[in-house]
Amino acid sequence: MDLFLQQTTNALALGGTYALLALGLAVVFSIMGLINFAHGELMTISGYTLMYAGAAGLPFAVSVPLAILAAMVAAVAMERIAFRPVRNASGATMLITSFAVAMILQVLFQNLISARSQAVLLPDFLSDSVRVGGFVIGVNKIVAIVATVVMLIFLDRFMNKQKTGIAMRAAAEDFAVARLMGIRANTVIAGAFALSGLLAGVAAVLWVSQRASVDPLMGFTPVLKAFIAAILGGLGSLRGAVAGGFALGFIEVYLAAFLPQEMQEFRDPIGLGLVVLILLIRPNGLIPSRVLGAVKV
Amino acid sequence: MKHLIISTGLAAAMALPAVAETLQIGTATAQTGSLAYADAPTMKGMKLAVEEINEAGGIGGTTKIELIEKDVRSDAAQTSIAAQELADAGVSVIVLPGDSDPSLAAVGVVSSAGIPAISTVASSPTLPEVGGEFMFSNFPGDNVQATVSAEWAREQGYETAWIVYSPDTQYTTMPLYFADVFEKLGGEVVGRSTNTIGQQDFSAIATTIASQDPQPDVVMTSAYEPDFPSLLKALRAAGVESQIIGSDGIDSPTTFSLGDVGEGVVFTTAGHATPGSALEAFDQAYEAKYGEAPETIYSAVGYDLIKVIEAAVLAAEGSTDPKDIRDAMAELENVQGATGLITYKGTNGMPVRQVSIIRVKDGERELVAQPTPDPDLIPAPRMQ
Numbered sequence: 001m002d003l004f005l006q007q008t009t010n011a012l013a014l015g016g017t018y019a020l021l022a023l024g025l026a027v028v029f030s031i032m033g034l035i036n037f038a039h040g041e042l043m044t045i046s047g048y049t050l051m052y053a054g055a056a057g058l059p060f061a062v063s064v065p066l067a068i069l070a071a072m073v074a075a076v077a078m079e080r081i082a083f084r085p086v087r088n089a090s091g092a093t094m095l096i097t098s099f100a101v102a103m104i105l106q107v108l109f110q111n112l113i114s115a116r117s118q119a120v121l122l123p124d125f126l127s128d129s130v131r132v133g134g135f136v137i138g139v140n141k142i143v144a145i146v147a148t149v150v151m152l153i154f155l156d157r158f159m160n161k162q163k164t165g166i167a168m169r170a171a172a173e174d175f176a177v178a179r180l181m182g183i184r185a186n187t188v189i190a191g192a193f194a195l196s197g198l199l200a201g202v203a204a205v206l207w208v209s210q211r212a213s214v215d216p217l218m219g220f221t222p223v224l225k226a227f228i229a230a231i232l233g234g235l236g237s238l239r240g241a242v243a244g245g246f247a248l249g250f251i252e253v254y255l256a257a258f259l260p261q262e263m264q265e266f267r268d269p270i271g272l273g274l275v276v277l278i279l280l281i282r283p284n285g286l287i288p289s290r291v292l293g294a295v296k297v
Numbered sequence: 298m299k300h301l302i303i304s305t306g307l308a309a310a311m312a313l314p315a316v317a318e319t320l321q322i323g324t325a326t327a328q329t330g331s332l333a334y335a336d337a338p339t340m341k342g343m344k345l346a347v348e349e350i351n352e353a354g355g356i357g358g359t360t361k362i363e364l365i366e367k368d369v370r371s372d373a374a375q376t377s378i379a380a381q382e383l384a385d386a387g388v389s390v391i392v393l394p395g396d397s398d399p400s401l402a403a404v405g406v407v408s409s410a411g412i413p414a415i416s417t418v419a420s421s422p423t424l425p426e427v428g429g430e431f432m433f434s435n436f437p438g439d440n441v442q443a444t445v446s447a448e449w450a451r452e453q454g455y456e457t458a459w460i461v462y463s464p465d466t467q468y469t470t471m472p473l474y475f476a477d478v479f480e481k482l483g484g485e486v487v488g489r490s491t492n493t494i495g496q497q498d499f500s501a502i503a504t505t506i507a508s509q510d511p512q513p514d515v516v517m518t519s520a521y522e523p524d525f526p527s528l529l530k531a532l533r534a535a536g537v538e539s540q541i542i543g544s545d546g547i548d549s550p551t552t553f554s555l556g557d558v559g560e561g562v563v564f565t566t567a568g569h570a571t572p573g574s575a576l577e578a579f580d581q582a583y584e585a586k587y588g589e590a591p592e593t594i595y596s597a598v599g600y601d602l603i604k605v606i607e608a609a610v611l612a613a614e615g616s617t618d619p620k621d622i623r624d625a626m627a628e629l630e631n632v633q634g635a636t637g638l639i640t641y642k643g644t645n646g647m648p649v650r651q652v653s654i655i656r657v658k659d660g661e662r663e664l665v666a667q668p669t670p671d672p673d674l675i676p677a678p679r680m681q
C-alpha cells in the first residue's frame with residue numbers, strides 16, 4: 001500500500017507537469033486552431049535563461065521569475081514574427097510554420113550556444129526529500145504539485161474573472177462574433193501566447209530542475225507529451241488538457257511501476273495503446289471542447 | 298647546360314606530385330541534431346590535430362591533410378548520401394557519426410567503394426563486426442568498459458547489483474554486459490529496470506529500487522544526459538544509497554555540477570589528464586586554440602582519430618590510396634593519441650584502448666584506476 005501511495009505521488013507530480021504543458025498548447029489552439037510545436041522551444045529558452053542566470057551568480061529566487069518571463073516574451077515575439085503573417089492561412093500552413101520555428105530555434109541554439117548539454121546550477125534543497133513516517137517524498141515532487149495547483153487556480157480565476165480571460169474564452173467559442181462585440185483580435189491572440197509562454201516557463205523550471213541540464217533539443221519530448229495529453233483530454237478544451245495531462249502521467253508512472261519486468265520494454269507502446277483505447281471510447285477526448293472536435297462518422 | 302636545365306626540370310616535375318600531395322579525409326558527421334553532442338566536440342579535436350600536422354609540414358613532412366566536411370544532421374539516410382558524395386569526390390578516408398545506426402547506414406557505400414571508414418565515438422562492439430573490413434571504431438568498446446566497471450565493483454566487495462538499461466540503442470544496453478561480468482565474478486544481479494531514451498521522469502524506477510530490502514550495493518546504468526541526472530536525482534530523493542556506476546556518456550560538465558547528489562558517482566571513460574600525460578598537453582593545446590577547456594573527452598578522441606589516420610598513412614609509406622590505408626590501419630599498434638595508446642592489430646576494427654575509472658569528488662574528477670581488463674572476462678559482442 002505504501003508503495004502504491006508513493007507511486008501515486010510520483011504520478012501526481014509528473015501528471016501535473018504534463019497538465020501545464022498541455023494547457024500551454026490548448027490555450028493557443030482553442031483560439032487560433034494552431035498546434036504550436038515550437039512550444040517546447042519556449043521551454044528551452046527558459047532553460048537557457050536559468051542556466052545563464054545561474055552562471056552569472058543570480059540567486060535561484062531571481063532566476064526563476066526571469067526564466068518564466070523569458071518564455072513569455074519569446075512566446076509573444078514568436079506570435080508577432082512567425083504566426084501573425086499566417087494567421088488566416090490553413091491549419092496545415094500554421095502547423096508547418098510552427099515546425100519551422102522549432103527547427104530554426106534548435107539550430108540557432110546548437111550553433112550559438114553549444115551542441116552539448118549545459119549544466120544548470122540548482123539549489124541543493126531541490127534534490128532533498130522529506131520523510132513522513134515510512135513515506136519519502138522528494139522536494140521537487142512537492143514543488144511540482146504545488147506549482148501545478150497554484151497555476152490551475154490562477155488560470156481558473158484569470159479565465160473567469162479577468163476581462164482578458166473572458167475575452168479569450170469568448171474568442172475560443174466564436175472568434176468572429178467575439179470580434180463583432182468589439183474584442184480586439186491582436187490583444188486576445190497575443191494574450192493567449194503570453195499565457196502559453198507563462199505555462200511553458202513554469203513547466204520548464206519544473207522540467208529542468210529534474211534534469212539539471214539544458215540542451216538544444218530538449219523541447220521535443222515535452223511538446224510531444226503535451227500533444228498526446230491535449231488530444232487525450234480533448235483538443236481545444238482547457239479542462240480537457242488538465243485531465244489529459246494527469247491521465248498521461250498516471251498511465252506512464254503506473255506502467256513503469258507495476259508492469260512486470262519482461263513487459264517493460266513494451267511500456268511505451270502499451271501506454272500509447274491505452275491512449276488509443278480511451279480515444280476509441282471517447283473520440284473527442286476526455287472532456288471535449290464544446291465547439292471544436294472531430295465528429296464521429 | 299641545356300641538358301642540365303631539362304634534367305633538373307624533369308626531376309622537379311617528378312618530385313612535384315609528392316610535395317603537393319594531399320590526403321583528403323571526408324567527414325560525414327552529425328554537426329546538428331541529436332548526435333551533435335558527440336560529433337561537434339569530436340570535430341573540434343580533429344581540426345586541432347589537422348592543424349598541428351599541417352603546420353609541421355603534413356604527414357611525414359610531405360602530405361597535407363584536407364578535411365571535406367558534410368553535416369548529416371544525425372540522420373541515417375543522410376549519412377549514406379553524404380558518404381556516397383565523399384566517395385565520389387575521391388577521398389581516402391571517411392569519418393562517420395558517433396553512433397552505430399547511422400554508421401551502419403553508410404557501410405554499403407564505404408565497402409563497395411573500398412574506402413576505410415571510422416566512426417567518431419560509437420562504442421558498440423557490434424559495429425565493426427557488422428560493418429565488415431572497412432569499418433573501424435575509435436572508442437573503448439561497451440563490453441570492455443562494462444568489464445572494467447564490473448571488475449572494479451567486485452574488487453570493492455559489492456555483492457548485489459541492479460541495472461537500469463534501455464533497449465533503444467546499442468550503447469544503452471551496456472549494463473547487460475555489466476550484468477554478465479558481475480555475475481561471472483560471483484556477484485548477484487538482483488533486478489533490472491528499463492528506461493526510454495529521453496525519459497524525463499525516473500521516480501517510478503527509483504521508488505521500486507528504494508523499496509528493495511536490502512537495497513542493492515550497486516546501481517549500474519549507461520543512461521546519459523539528460524536522463525542520467527534525472528535518474529540520479531530521483532534515486533537519491535527516493536532514498537537509494539547504493540553506489541552508482543555510469544559510463545562515458547556522463548563524462549560531461551553536468552555530472553560535476555550536480556552538487557551533493559553527484560558526489561561519489563563512479564564512471565568509466567576514455568581517458569584522464571594526469572600531470573605530464575598526453576591528454577594534459579592536448580587540453581592545453583585545445584584551450585590555446587579555442588579559448589576554453591574541452592567540454593568532454595570526445596574532443597581528445599577526435600584528435601586521436603586523426604592521429605590514427607596519420608599513423609596509417611605513415612605505415613603505408615605515404616600512400617593515400619584508400620586500400621593501402623585500410624590495410625595499414627588494421628595492423629596499427631600502440632599509436633600514441635591524446636588519450637593513450639591505440640592498437641588495431643589483432644582486433645576486428647574495435648580498438649584496444651585504455652579505460653579510466655573516474656569518481657566525482659567535491660565536484661571534481663578523481664582518477665580511481667586505469668586498469669587493463671582481463672581479456673577472458675570481456676563478453677562477446679551482443680547482437681540484437
